[in-house]
Amino acid sequence: MNALVTLQAEFSAWMRGSADTLRARVLDTEKADRDTLLRVYRDAYALRLIEALTTDYPGLLAMAGPAEFDMMARAYIAAHPSRHPSVRWFGRDLADFLAVTPPFAGTPDAADMARFEWALGEAFDAADTEPLTFEQLAGAPPEAWATLRLSFVPALRRLSLSYQAPQAWQRRDTVPPGELDVSAEDGAVDWLIWRPAADGDAQFRSMAPDEAAALDAALGGAPFPEICAVLSAYADSAEAAAERAAGLLRAWLDAGVVDDAAWG
Amino acid sequence: MTKVADMQFGLGLRHQHYQEIADQPGQVDWFEALSENYMVAGGRPLVWLDRIRRDYPMVLHGVSLSIGASDPLDLDYLAQLKALAARVEPRVVSDHLCFTGHAGINLHDLLPLPYTEEALAHVATRVARVQDFLGRRILLENVSSYVRYAESQLSEWEFLAALSERADCDILLDVNNIYVSAFNHEFDPRAYIAAIPPARVKQIHLAGHSHMGTHIIDTHDHPVIDDVWTLYAEALRRFGPVPTMIERDDDIPPYADLVAELERARRIAAATLMTPEKAA
Ligand SMILES: [Fe+2]
Numbered sequence: 001m002n003a004l005v006t007l008q009a010e011f012s013a014w015m016r017g018s019a020d021t022l023r024a025r026v027l028d029t030e031k032a033d034r035d036t037l038l039r040v041y042r043d044a045y046a047l048r049l050i051e052a053l054t055t056d057y058p059g060l061l062a063m064a065g066p067a068e069f070d071m072m073a074r075a076y077i078a079a080h081p082s083r084h085p086s087v088r089w090f091g092r093d094l095a096d097f098l099a100v101t102p103p104f105a106g107t108p109d110a111a112d113m114a115r116f117e118w119a120l121g122e123a124f125d126a127a128d129t130e131p132l133t134f135e136q137l138a139g140a141p142p143e144a145w146a147t148l149r150l151s152f153v154p155a156l157r158r159l160s161l162s163y164q165a166p167q168a169w170q171r172r173d174t175v176p177p178g179e180l181d182v183s184a185e186d187g188a189v190d191w192l193i194w195r196p197a198a199d200g201d202a203q204f205r206s207m208a209p210d211e212a213a214a215l216d217a218a219l220g221g222a223p224f225p226e227i228c229a230v231l232s233a234y235a236d237s238a239e240a241a242a243e244r245a246a247g248l249l250r251a252w253l254d255a256g257v258v259d260d261a262a263w264g
Numbered sequence: 265m266t267k268v269a270d271m272q273f274g275l276g277l278r279h280q281h282y283q284e285i286a287d288q289p290g291q292v293d294w295f296e297a298l299s300e301n302y303m304v305a306g307g308r309p310l311v312w313l314d315r316i317r318r319d320y321p322m323v324l325h326g327v328s329l330s331i332g333a334s335d336p337l338d339l340d341y342l343a344q345l346k347a348l349a350a351r352v353e354p355r356v357v358s359d360h361l362c363f364t365g366h367a368g369i370n371l372h373d374l375l376p377l378p379y380t381e382e383a384l385a386h387v388a389t390r391v392a393r394v395q396d397f398l399g400r401r402i403l404l405e406n407v408s409s410y411v412r413y414a415e416s417q418l419s420e421w422e423f424l425a426a427l428s429e430r431a432d433c434d435i436l437l438d439v440n441n442i443y444v445s446a447f448n449h450e451f452d453p454r455a456y457i458a459a460i461p462p463a464r465v466k467q468i469h470l471a472g473h474s475h476m477g478t479h480i481i482d483t484h485d486h487p488v489i490d491d492v493w494t495l496y497a498e499a500l501r502r503f504g505p506v507p508t509m510i511e512r513d514d515d516i517p518p519y520a521d522l523v524a525e526l527e528r529a530r531r532i533a534a535a536t537l538m539t540p541e542k543a544a
Binding site: 003004005007008009011012015016025026027029030031032034036037038040041044045048049081082083084085086087088090124125126127128154155195198199200 | 301305311312332365377477
């Protein structure tokens, strides 16, 4: 199988822009020289992957404009070739790439936008579950609350962003390409991303610092009294903390992000 | 053997048309879902897939099997495909006679194989393993290609015909791809059709393309051209009433336009096959 391996290695190298040893294996035709024909593959390779990124990252495109987005996409394609059978997953390393790679690392709002848009995509086709309802949880016995732990739906994502990427993302179609500005926050702001309906789009909202801390504790498997303890650092009294915990729990249940509760 | 009157006409399932497909059952006989689009955990794609499957037969069509690659078969991918097939219960499962990547990198394109004895033996072994794993026969589709290798010993049609017999797999014949490759590589498309074993052809693809003057690119962004319709009639005369569908992947028109284009396939099939000696 040596000849086949070599040919395929050369084809892959050609597609990805390295030296053209494939050329010697390919025939000219009456109408077209082999360089023209080989370029069909190389051009299509880049365009297909750029299109995938365009679909996943419309906010980034609105920030960068087509020319800069194209340059950014080609740099990413070279650094992170696809290793998944589905092009759906090709863009998953883009935020990390932008955060550490010059010149993109110099504009950190881009990495924040990429992080946000990828999380929206993850929430969009995460597994479906039947979320826990308030009525179901209300049926728990009083003694359950001492050890009650929550689990969350697969579509839940939680981000901390230093730039107002979600706000800018909502304006992505209202400004000319390349002119979407993303303001910096004073500090990091916490965001909750989820999918209210199985066949719906992802939704998002910012969280106050106490909600983010409580959610992190809950995601980490802390029982309900521990979540109240976390909240007491933000509240005037233990009663206020418990009240806030109950309010947050209600909000999470109503949003459909709590998958289940267990106790004992 | 399918009777001409029962011949089924389908379309590629595209998200732009989900609502109309669900709202207007009966205009199209079946749909072809792109397997990779539904290899996700949940959300809207699977909700619509399940909903449309309730009203229509389906087939599954993949682009990442990479049956001709020298990398090992991707068992995770095959497991996902098998799970999707269990969910959809498709009439057939198909992919392409090509390779799509190398050394762990997916190039996301249908790249032509060298038509050598070595490649034939390699692909035949892999097809057998895939069919064992899936527990069903698969269809392999001829691809459009832009380059031809000096080392090829067989024509593409000899390779495909031999593969179907040696691996005991079926064929998804893309008539547009025959037309495109025939123009690009300067062979007679009718010779291609004449060399394919009729018993193996279980589905036909039709599509549009982009003519660049010196070569044709298989873009699936235009209606089917007249010369391809003519070649389709030629294929029907040899292969009989094979289930036929139109692929459209770019510049997706309104659903009604594709339904109307599919009507043309029905008319051509009726005119070609409903002759007195064949109508029995
Ligand atoms: Fe096709």
